[in-house]
Amino acid sequence: MIIQSKIKDAEKYNQYIDQVSQIVEKYGGHYHVRGENIRSFGNWKPERIIVIEFQSEDQIQNWLKSPEYSAIAPLREQGADTQAIIVEGYQKD
Secondary structure, three states: OEEEEEEOOHHHHHHHHHHHHHHHHHOOOEEEEEEOOOOOOOOOOOOEEEEEEOOOHHHHHHHHHOHHHHHHHHHHHHHEEEEEEOOOOOOOO
């Protein structure tokens, strides 16, 4: 899962960040990237990028629909504008 985030209320977004990691991990997610130190090649200039690996889309849906995540989702919605995509991973032979 790749998420682009533009902060609009740092206090609320920081509250969200403080709580989301443990929920992601509970539902099988593993962070690979989470930060603002971004060098762009071209016109895309995201403020913040998050890359989370899950073993399946079911894990992502279980995380997003979980009561734990539902409780903090308003902090994300109030704290940042986000866009997210799911990309199927690379399988080695």
